Amino acid sequence: MQPLANVTRLQPASRAGSIQIKNVGQVFKTSTQSVEALSDVSLDVKPGKFVVLVGPSGCGKSTLLMMLAGLRKQTSGTILINGAPIVAPDPDRIGVVFQEPSLFPWLTAEENVEFPLTLRGVDKAERRRKAQEALLLVGLDGFAKRHPHELSGGMKQRVSIARGLVQDPPVLLMDEPFAALDEQTRMTMGDELLRIWAATGKTVVFVTHSLTEAVYLADEVVVMSARPGRIVDHLTVTLPRPRTYEMLSGDAFGAMRDRIWRHIRKSA
Amino acid sequence: MIGSLGLKLARFAVVLSVFALWEVLSRTGMVNPRLLPSASDTIAMLGQLLQRASVRSDLAVTASEVAVAFVLAVPCGALIGFAIAENRYFAEVAKPLLFFAFSIPKSIFLPMFILVFGVGFSQKVGFAFFSTIFIVIMSTTVAVDSVKTEYLTVARSYGATTAQTAFRVYLPSMLPVLLETVRISMIFNLTGVLLAEMYASRDGIGHQIATWGENFQMEQLLAGVLMIAIIAMTFNELVRWVETRCSHWRT
Structure with a gap:
């Protein structure tokens, strides 16, 4: 594993967004009962931060992310991104990377990256140019004309990240993006993501099951408890950047991972 | 290999x-x-038949019946199938009923079509439409189900309008299954028209083939069979060719 010594900012942090989550709650109602999925969640994310949400299954971390994406409405509370509430998907402010690569198999890598721009009627030359840039950023510039079935799992997720970044949104939301990848690819993708993040300076909210991944990637780790989902801990990762593979075996790393694990074990 | x-x-x-x-x-x-x-001799007869004005006009009649029935049945079936697949309540109610209806041999309804439409163009089109529409409806519901929810979520998260979702997600995603539907429905459609022509008709190639059979004109009969087989296979292969071009990503 190469240490990321050569991380440079390719471009100034053009646009990074702030996120305010205030007293957000979510209640799912079925015909017989109502289940409280999220309870009084409040969180402030400063522009340019890499925040990771962890918690046991069913803690509502993905639900919270879907609310940030405007794909789901909260029952109570408000969510502001750059000071304005999120009521519907807003690709201007938010890019989303999903767990399943969810690329359209009938489009090439390039066309998949262009998709958000196509929806907005951006002309073809401009689309191509931006897609090329985004693919270059994720290290896939040679694969523009490939279809998803010709790409490996890691490459598909790179395309997915490029698609999330192509409109230069201030916030990038990632819902367990590497969950389906094998361990080695997952480590590499983590490093790649940190490089991309450093290059673009986006605010990233990242959901994962993996405690190691959480500590390795994050500026701040937000730990949630199981139903009703609430924030039980919010820790700042003090490890310097760039993060390296050697840190994984360090005491500081282990201490943080243990602290998160204790919360999760308690609530699971 | x-x-x-x-x-x-x-x-x-x-x-x-x-x-x-x-x-x-x-x-x-x-x-x-x-x-x-x-x-x-049969192949030589086929060549002769194709020269005959009466055979050509029979072919034209059959072709127009097939075309009209097809143009009516495929979009109608597709729309109904889409409506069923997109509405959960509808789907729950209608899907098993469609399977029941589909299992009934359509040919037993032919006498009723003659009673309602008489013997002529509309009887053929009506019966072929009836023979075809169930398979179109059923295949369309399968096609709609083949559209993954993840695709729709992606489209929604990037702000796709309803029309954009329809044309940029549903349509390309469904296209391979829809083309298959077109191909299979043509088989049902052609069978419907020919059956209706052979059963009761004054013109059309199906009627002609039935007549040759009754008159024990085996050469003409077999030539007619060859002709229909070639036409059907040509259409089938044509759609399959489009299919493979459009669904190269389906692996």
Whole structure:
């Protein structure tokens, strides 16, 4: 594993967004009962931060992310991104990377990256140019004309990240993006993501099951408890950047991972 | 792996030997040539038939019936199938009923179509429409179900309008299944028209073939069968060709 010594900012942090989550709650109602999925969640994310949400299954971390994406409405509370509430998907402010690569198999890598721009009627030359840039950023510039079935799992997720970044949104939301990848690819993708993040300076909210991944990637780790989902801990990762593979075996790393694990074990 | 050229040659050899066997059986008198005219005579007859104005006009009648029934049945079936697939309540109610309806042989309804429409163009189109629409409805619901929710979530998260979702997600995603539907529904459609023509008609190639059969004109009958087979296979292969071009990503 190469240490990321050569991380440079390719471009100034053009646009990074702030996120305010205030007293957000979510209640799912079925015909017989109502289940409280999220309870009084409040969180402030400063522009340019890499925040990771962890918690046991069913803690509502993905639900919270879907609310940030405007794909789901909260029952109570408000969510502001750059000071304005999120009521519907807003690709201007938010890019989303999903767990399943969810690329359209009938489009090439390039066309998949262009998709958000196509929806907005951006002309073809401009689309191509931006897609090329985004693919270059994720290290896939040679694969523009490939279809998803010709790409490996890691490459598909790179395309997915490029698609999330192509409109230069201030916030990038990632819902367990590497969950389906094998361990080695997952480590590499983590490093790649940190490089991309450093290059673009986006605010990233990242959901994962993996405690190691959480500590390795994050500026701040937000730990949630199981139903009703609430924030039980919010820790700042003090490890310097760039993060390296050697840190994984360090005491500081282990201490943080243990602290998160204790919360999760308690609530699971 | 066997080379694709080798496979093609093998297939060609099978077809060729069927025709050769046919020729030999008839020529040697192992099968009465009056019952089974030789392959070469049948093919020659096919050439002659295609020259005849009456046969050509029969073909034209059949083609127009097939075309009209097809143009009505496929979009109607697709719309109904789409409505069923997109509405959960509808789907729950209608899907098993469609399976029931589909299992009934359509041909037993033919007499009713004659009673309602008389003998003519609308009877053929009506019956072919009826024969075709169920398979179109069912295949369309399958096509809609083949659209993954993840695709729709992606489209929504990037702010797609309803029209954009329809044309940029549903349509390309469904296209391979829809083309398959077109192909299979044409088989049902053609069968419907020919059956209706053979049962009661004054014109059309199905009627002509039935007449040849009744008059024991075996050469004409077999030539007619060959003709229909070639037409049907050509259409089928044409759609399959489009299918493979449009669904290269489906692996």
